[in-house]
Amino acid sequence: MKNYFSRRNFIKLSALSGAALGLKGITPTLSKDKILEKIDNLSSAPKQIGKSLIEFSVPPIKQVKVAFIGLGNRGIEHLQLVDSLCPEKAVITAICDVQQIKVDAAIEELKKSGHGQNPKVYAGTLDIWKEMIKRDDIDLVIISTPWEDHTPMCVLSMQHNKHVAVEVPAAYTFEDTWKLVNTAEETQRHCMMMENVCYGDEELWLLNMAQQGVLGTLTYAECAYIHNLRELLFSKDYYYNMWRIRHHMNRDGNHYPTHGLGPVAQYMNINRGDSFQSLVSMSSFQASLDEYSKQIESTNEFFNKSGYKHGDMNNSLIKTANGKMILVQHDVVTPRPYNRINALAGTKGYHEGYPSRLSLVDKGHKWLDETDHNQLIEKYKHPLWDKLKAGIEKYGGHGGMDFVMIYRLIDSLNNGWFLDQDVYDAASWSVVIPLSTLSIELGSAPLKFPDFTRGRWNENRELGILKNY
Ligand SMILES: NC(=O)c1ccc[n+]([C@@H]2O[C@H](COP(=O)([O-])OP(=O)(O)OC[C@H]3O[C@@H](n4cnc5c(N)ncnc54)[C@H](O)[C@@H]3O)[C@@H](O)[C@H]2O)c1
Numbered sequence: 001m002k003n004y005f006s007r008r009n010f011i012k013l014s015a016l017s018g019a020a021l022g023l024k025g026i027t028p029t030l031s032k033d034k035i036l037e038k039i040d041n042l043s044s045a046p047k048q049i050g051k052s053l054i055e056f057s058v059p060p061i062k063q064v065k066v067a068f069i070g071l072g073n074r075g076i077e078h079l080q081l082v083d084s085l086c087p088e089k090a091v092i093t094a095i096c097d098v099q100q101i102k103v104d105a106a107i108e109e110l111k112k113s114g115h116g117q118n119p120k121v122y123a124g125t126l127d128i129w130k131e132m133i134k135r136d137d138i139d140l141v142i143i144s145t146p147w148e149d150h151t152p153m154c155v156l157s158m159q160h161n162k163h164v165a166v167e168v169p170a171a172y173t174f175e176d177t178w179k180l181v182n183t184a185e186e187t188q189r190h191c192m193m194m195e196n197v198c199y200g201d202e203e204l205w206l207l208n209m210a211q212q213g214v215l216g217t218l219t220y221a222e223c224a225y226i227h228n229l230r231e232l233l234f235s236k237d238y239y240y241n242m243w244r245i246r247h248h249m250n251r252d253g254n255h256y257p258t259h260g261l262g263p264v265a266q267y268m269n270i271n272r273g274d275s276f277q278s279l280v281s282m283s284s285f286q287a288s289l290d291e292y293s294k295q296i297e298s299t300n301e302f303f304n305k306s307g308y309k310h311g312d313m314n315n316s317l318i319k320t321a322n323g324k325m326i327l328v329q330h331d332v333v334t335p336r337p338y339n340r341i342n343a344l345a346g347t348k349g350y351h352e353g354y355p356s357r358l359s360l361v362d363k364g365h366k367w368l369d370e371t372d373h374n375q376l377i378e379k380y381k382h383p384l385w386d387k388l389k390a391g392i393e394k395y396g397g398h399g400g401m402d403f404v405m406i407y408r409l410i411d412s413l414n415n416g417w418f419l420d421q422d423v424y425d426a427a428s429w430s431v432v433i434p435l436s437t438l439s440i441e442l443g444s445a446p447l448k449f450p451d452f453t454r455g456r457w458n459e460n461r462e463l464g465i466l467k468n469y
Helices: 007-020 032-041 075-084 100-113 128-132 147-159 174-187 201-211 230-234 240-250 258-267 288-292 370-380 383-387 389-395 398-415 423-430 432-441
Strands: 064-069 090-097 120-123 140-143 163-166 191-193 218-226 276-283 314-320 325-331 343-346 349-352 357-360
Touching: 064 075, 064 128, 064 398, 075 090, 075 100, 075 140, 075 389, 075 398, 090 100, 090 128, 100 120, 120 128, 140 147, 147 163, 147 174, 147 240, 174 191, 174 423, 191 423, 201 258, 201 343, 201 370, 201 383, 201 398, 218 258, 230 240, 230 288, 258 325, 258 423, 276 432, 314 432, 357 370, 383 389, 383 398, 389 398, 423 432
Parallel strands: 064 090, 064 140, 090 120, 140 163, 163 191, 218 325
Antiparallel strands: 218 343, 276 314, 314 325, 343 349, 349 357
């Protein structure tokens, strides 16, 4: 695979472009025009190798053969949810984790449920997953490993003719977002990023309202991942090899935009009539991890460490091609309550989450009272939440959204439908990460989004979740 944005060029470019934007301490060796041209080129598409995957589907797979890479906090949850659909809709043929203890725990879970799953087990080395994906009894690989492994695992799995469903974010570099798109197109495989929040009850009724014009013409949204992970980041046991805090050490920007942004992208028809056009990003300075690292036990590798690059609070602003604006926030270190905001504004109404409130143009300047609010929700609730009530109550997962997502993924493959989230969504939502990092490096400069659909974003298309269910 061609290296579209080599790391060396990228570093050189970001240093040089600082000068163009009047930042201190950088020697300008290129003309301003040349630098701006180079920044512009970051958004241009590399040569297409395969065919477009817009509304891509494969013939129905009556019983989906599923394999797993990564069975940590998240992977074991996915395993249990897929198992709940076995053997009628799926079968678990292989599982893999570098840690033997994780595959042992997974096998125990499968025994407890009694759904008859007896997968082949791969464990013990960092590369053993490469052996597993060569098997010919796998249709779909579910990947729940640390962020740095997502793209390589997706790419090689697709090259072995497997569909992939990967945890969020799918990628965090420009190069990797294009690798996902080009490999999926070349191999004609599904590559879905499992943005579970798109399947939340609130997100789905708000999607229905937005699509049916209840809020009028949409103009603005606010969304976030605000989740105090301080203790978990420093835990020696929670994340494998403390992978997550290492990202805070290495880069600024919004590390985790998709829980807030995925649903907003769907409300706003991103890649289906509108597209993310440009982004500016700004972070506060970093203080929380420096301070907290002094309080942890002295045997911890991060004890008394400083110099984390990731600012405590990141705000990124996105403008869409049709003129909408989106604020995306990221804060995983401040001691404050969890919040994804989920605010959506239109010419006829407004929604804000945490807790959910609605105001409509013909109801005055106040929030709707409980009766009106509940009546609207009842009217616009997605039928899947009623249809899957028993499974949601039994298996749950973030209030049920995880069960709905896994059900939808497997059910769509069973039926030969195109998936709710395609590789262009995975790339467009994930590319906010490198864009925000670079924008900050360039003094909050506005940067253009790549168009992963190669010009097809302005085709009005319905989402799978609103069409086939
Ligand atoms: N969507 C959500 O709500 C949600 C929630 C939690 C985590 N996540 C995402 O899930 C992913 C995993 O997070 P987590 O909390 O489960 O982390 P984790 O550290 O608990 O799990 C990662 C697992 O991958 C395994 N692993 C690491 N390298 C491997 C390799 N080369 N081969 C095989 N196995 C390997 C580890 O042993 C570990 O069991 C992350 O991308 C995270 O962002 C999403």
